[in-house]
Amino acid sequence: MVPLKRRKVVSSAVGNNNAADHSGGKAPTKFPQVVLFLLERKMGASRRAFLSQLGRKKGFQVEELFSENVTHVISENNSGEEVRTWLDSQGGDRGPTPVHLLDVSWYTESMRAGRPVQVLDRHKLQKQQIDEAEVVVFSVPSYACQRRATLDNHNAILTDALSVLAENAELSDEDGRGVAFRRAAAVLKALPKPVTRMTQLRGLPCLGEHSLRVIRDILENGASTEVESMKQSERFKALKVLTGIFGVGTKTADRWIREGIYTLQQLRDSGQTLNRAQQAGLEHYVELNQPVTKAEADAVGEIVERAVVSVLPGAQITLTGGFRRGKLTGHDVDFLITHPEEGREEGLMSKVVSWLESQGFLLYQKTTRNSYLESKDGPARPPSNMDRFERCFSVFKLAKEEKRKHPGTLTENAEDTCRPGAHMQVEGAESRLQTGETSQSQVQTGEQRHLVETKPAGHKPWRAVRVDLVVSPISQFAFALLGWTGSKLFERELRRWAGHEKAMSLSSHALYDNTQSKYLRATSEEEIFAHLGLEFIPPSERNA
Structure with missing residues (x-):
């Protein structure tokens, strides 16, 4: 079976010319x-082709x-819903009267009769007026920060395809297109039901x-030829593999590809x-591209809490990212640390890093100092959306789960085992939200596995996590x-809303009211909203 390719709607004159050409002038209309x-x-x-020639x-x-003067669309083995979806993809009924959507039986009966037979109910695929009444037309707000998006996604086949296009744009350093x-994907994620027609x-x-x-391509044919072709592209697969190395960004990966480097x-x-980061990323490539489970995130949390409490009692540790949004897996673990007494966090x-290193928990770490200026009015507004907190990339x-449960099976050195500490109440981690030199990708897909040559672990x-x-x-x-x-898009939309709709500047440090020329304080997320x-x-519900 050959799927119908997307056809351009043409004028009636073009359609008539085509019909005349194919009839060869042997049989007048x-x-x-x-x-x-x-x-x-x-x-x-x-x-x-055979049936068309017979009809002529x-x-x-x-x-x-297909043109605006078509009065009867004939199909075979298609449901009314499928034909209506196809017709929508062509721009819908363009003529003065609705198009008849008919089964091929009407066509064969007309051929036998030598004239158009009466259209009976058994010939009809659907009644347009009933179908239109049953169409669920969706409506959502313009900004993702106005919409509630859970982890339930009724349009995954559509959003997955758009996400591939977004990822390819981002890997090609075309962030605007990404x-x-x-x-677009976020809008579809927020819809309460699957999309069945344009x-x-x-x-x-x-x-x-x-x-x-x-x-339209997916609704009509089940898949997007553009997206499927892109996923098979050697450049796309190589970019995913190379940027999957911790410490490698798109510019570095692109330079390597131009030098003929496509695989590890x-x-x-x-x-x-x-x-150093790239060396660690290459050495631990397979593990760093495996999903981190919630149990593993909690285990890391116990270690971080032990480290923080040992050097600053009373400090607070919160697991952020996708786990806080309810995700069960992520590609890294993010923690936000503070102390209820201002200045004690300095x-x-x-x-904390020294404690973790002394206990043998760090395979790699790079710490950056904070670069914001604090004043009595608030932190100086950063020139970009990147926050400027003190942070440690590590x-x-x-220890794997069975070793955490039975630490005695290893040496008692903390370098080999992660002994459980005090329980920490956490809300849930996923991708880092900041952008920068490091870009992580889940690359263990079938079409890319051949690009990832690794030694048995x-x-x-x-x-490594x-x-x-x-x-x-x-x-x-x-x-x-x-x-x-997060999610990253939700945060981007919050900042866009603040700037375009409220004349404010929002960052991970503060909210500044440009109209009043002052900072707006907040002690909770609710106050910021x-x-x-x-x-x-x-x-x-922030999984945009």
């Missing part, structure tokens, strides 16, 4: 008020292309021409000079918690 179009979908190209010989006007596809999307925000074209083994053999990070050495009693630690003063904690909870004039959305 006997029924000018009846203009037929045979749907190739499921009928097949050869059978469609009997004096019927059979169009080669954001456009992410916004008419349901009329009036929805953020759905550009490119996104709609991909959606080629990188190892190339003699490229790697920094110097905390270096002490790779943890985490054996039966190590531990695995990406962990980010962030220290915030208590005065900025609510903003930091909001910023580091209130300042912005938004209904509070809990973390579990």
